Amino acid sequence: MRSLFQQFRTQLQWAALIALIYLFIIGMRAAHIIGSYEMGSIVMAGILIILAVSLNLVNGFTGQFSIGHAGFMGVGAYLGAICTTKLGLPFVVALLLGATMAGLVGLIIGLPSLRLRGDYLAIVTLGFGEILRVIFLNWDYVGGPRGLMGIPQYTNFTWVYVLAVLTIIIIRNWVNSAHGRACIAIREDETAASAMGVNTTLYKVAAFSIGAFFAGLAGVLFAHYYTVIIPNKFGFLFSVEILIIVVLGGLGSISGSVLATLLLTGLNAFLADWPYPRMIIYSLALIGIMIYRPSGLMGTRELTLPTLQQKRSISEGGQQGGAA
Amino acid sequence: MALLDVRDLSITFGGLRAVANFNLSLPEGSLCGLIGPNGAGKTTVFNMISGILHPSEGKITFAGEDITHLPAHEVTRRGMARTFQNIRLFNNLTVLENVQVAHHRHIRYGYLQALLHANLAKEEKWVHDSSLELLDYVGLRERADQLAVNLPYGEQRRLEIIRALATKPRLLLLDEPAAGMNPQETVELMEFIKQIRKRYQLTILLIEHDMHLVMGICEHITVLDYGTTIAEGAPDEVQADPQVIEAYLGEEAS
Numbered sequence: 094m095r096s097l098f099q100q101f102r103t104q105l106q107w108a109a110l111i112a113l114i115y116l117f118i119i120g121m122r123a124a125h126i127i128g129s130y131e132m133g134s135i136v137m138a139g140i141l142i143i144l145a146v147s148l149n150l151v152n153g154f155t156g157q158f159s160i161g162h163a164g165f166m167g168v169g170a171y172l173g174a175i176c177t178t179k180l181g182l183p184f185v186v187a188l189l190l191g192a193t194m195a196g197l198v199g200l201i202i203g204l205p206s207l208r209l210r211g212d213y214l215a216i217v218t219l220g221f222g223e224i225l226r227v228i229f230l231n232w233d234y235v236g237g238p239r240g241l242m243g244i245p246q247y248t249n250f251t252w253v254y255v256l257a258v259l260t261i262i263i264i265r266n267w268v269n270s271a272h273g274r275a276c277i278a279i280r281e282d283e284t285a286a287s288a289m290g291v292n293t294t295l296y297k298v299a300a301f302s303i304g305a306f307f308a309g310l311a312g313v314l315f316a317h318y319y320t321v322i323i324p325n326k327f328g329f330l331f332s333v334e335i336l337i338i339v340v341l342g343g344l345g346s347i348s349g350s351v352l353a354t355l356l357l358t359g360l361n362a363f364l365a366d367w368p369y370p371r372m373i374i375y376s377l378a379l380i381g382i383m384i385y386r387p388s389g390l391m392g393t394r395e396l397t398l399p400t401l402q403q404k405r406s407i408s409e410g411g412q413q414g415g416a417a
Numbered sequence: 418m419a420l421l422d423v424r425d426l427s428i429t430f431g432g433l434r435a436v437a438n439f440n441l442s443l444p445e446g447s448l449c450g451l452i453g454p455n456g457a458g459k460t461t462v463f464n465m466i467s468g469i470l471h472p473s474e475g476k477i478t479f480a481g482e483d484i485t486h487l488p489a490h491e492v493t494r495r496g497m498a499r500t501f502q503n504i505r506l507f508n509n510l511t512v513l514e515n516v517q518v519a520h521h522r523h524i525r526y527g528y529l530q531a532l533l534h535a536n537l538a539k540e541e542k543w544v545h546d547s548s549l550e551l552l553d554y555v556g557l558r559e560r561a562d563q564l565a566v567n568l569p570y571g572e573q574r575r576l577e578i579i580r581a582l583a584t585k586p587r588l589l590l591l592d593e594p595a596a597g598m599n600p601q602e603t604v605e606l607m608e609f610i611k612q613i614r615k616r617y618q619l620t621i622l623l624i625e626h627d628m629h630l631v632m633g634i635c636e637h638i639t640v641l642d643y644g645t646t647i648a649e650g651a652p653d654e655v656q657a658d659p660q661v662i663e664a665y666l667g668e669e670a671s
Contacts, residue, residue, distance in 0.1 A: 263532050263533070266531060266532055266533065266534040267531050267532050269534075270526075270530075270531035270534070270537060270541075271517075271520070271521060271524040271526070271531070271537075271540075271541070271544065272524075272528060272531045273531065274514065274517060274518050274521070275518065275521055277507070277510065277514075277518075278507050278510070278518045281506075281507035281508060281509060281510060282505045282506075282507055282508075284469060284489075284501075284505060285501065285505035285506070285507065286507075286518070287468075287469070287488065287489040287490045287493075288467060288469065288489050288490075288493060288498070288499055288501075288505075288581075289490075289493065289498075289518055289519045289521060289580070289584060290490050290493035290494050290519070290521045290522035290584055291490055291518070291521050292488075292490045293490070299528065303532075393509065
């Protein structure tokens with residue numbers, strides 16, 4: 094068991110690192126080393142991190158294959174945009190309402206769908222995601238197919254950075270608690286989990302709703318950064334894009350999702366100057382990674398600070414848990 | 418009063434009546450065996466008692482409460498734990514985490530506390546210490562940080578039993594605990610079962626093919642064939658029962 098002092102020291106180191114990265118990016122932007130285009134990529138990466146980490150809770154940790162994440166993001170985006178644009182509410186309220194609403198929709202959709210397993214669940218979540226998109230498409234109040242325009246640009250790098258960090262911390266907390274262990278047990282063996290006293294339906298729905306909540310949060314940020322949202326953005330393709338990040342980073346690794354987001358965003362930005370070979374190179378990179386690292390960049394491991402060099406070394410004298 | 422009382426339990430899968438009118442009464446503190454040839458319906462009985470399957474007819478009473486239609490996790494919460502015939506560990510979790518998960522029913526902190534990591538250190542420390550203590554007891558403490566899937570077969574069996582014990586049950590159901598073990602290991606297992614029974618004041622019901630083990634430790638045996646009880650009683654009575662001999666060895670031999 095790590096002493097409290099060690100834990101506290103690790104937390105301080107993480108806090109310092111997080112602050113440093115923030116100051117570094119802000120500094121680079123102020124010095125015009127990072128242009129506004131690059132800044133756009135960085136903000137989008139932050140939003141993608143929130144989406145990927147929250148989807149990882151459902152797909153990676155709880156083992157429930159969902160591909161409707163963009164739909165929940167859409168719920169947040171639209172409700173958040175209505176709050177600020179139509180009702181004149183403050184941004185913070187929009188963030189909270191958008192995320193909560195997405196969480197509720199997740200709960201409502203999760204209750205019936207999560208009785209299904211594997212491919213069936215995937216198809217149902219895909220269907221629900223599309224239903225949400227079609228609702229936005231046919232809802233004149235929010236512009237129908239033309240989309241909702243004139244959303245105030247409240248989102249900036251600071252908002253995205255802070256909320257991405259918070260998302261990571263909160264989901265990490267959940268995963269490292271008894272409730273998170275229950276979710277992981279469901280992924281490993283649902284029958285055995287229930288025989289150990291885990292209410293499997295409850296935890297699947299809980300993970301699904303928490304995931305949807307953060308997807309909604311990402312949606313509000315997204316809407317208030319690009320100032321225009323169109324229904325088709327929140328369709329199947331975007332869900333798959335998030336899913337690719339999660340699988341690439343490693344199902345069950347939060348730091349894997351973060352790394353994969355940065356890698357893919359970076360690759361995309363880098364290849365933007367060569368539009369023709371871009372998709373080919375992008376696809377080849379994905380294929381290559383999946384061949385050489387089939388369980389993703391990180392597997393189920395997490396990044397730890399090198400100075401401490403201890404990964405879940407739980408019992409004194411115990412051997413390192415080699416994550417295969 | 419019996420700790421577990423099963424009355425007229427039946428289940429049909431489509432047209433197949435897998436178990437018919439099964440009766441069982443386990444007094445508190447007893448160690449009973451459920452035997453029978455392959456496909457007799459033993460595991461199906463276990464699945465119904467532990468809430469994984471629900472019977473078409475019949476009633477299951479545990480500690481005076483009707484648990485017939487309760488889901489598995491609710492049955493576990495009432496103090497019943499089980500192992501599985503084909504070992505169902507959480508393979509990609511460490512040995513320690515496997516045991517920690519089984520403490521689930523004793524966790525009191527809520528979702529919000531988990532999300533904010535507030536005030537759960539004390540309970541988590543209790544879970545951690547209690548798990549290590551159990552692992553210590555079965556000699557798996559050195560393995561605490563290894564993935565369950567990497568353990569040798571015998572240790573996986575032991576881990577599964579200790580994981581069931583971590584739920585702090587009154588009744589333990591063991592589904593073929595000696596499957597795949599050599600005679601030496603089986604003898605050790607018998608000792609182990611006797612030990613945990615005494616230490617944790619358990620009532621135990623076990624399914625077993627190994628007659629040596631069953632006859633050696635069970636006080637009462639129920640024999641199942643084609644879904645119906647064909648004999649029950651003390652080990653030597655059951656052993657001498659012509660119907661049992663027939664079920665195991667075929668008609669010619671009897």
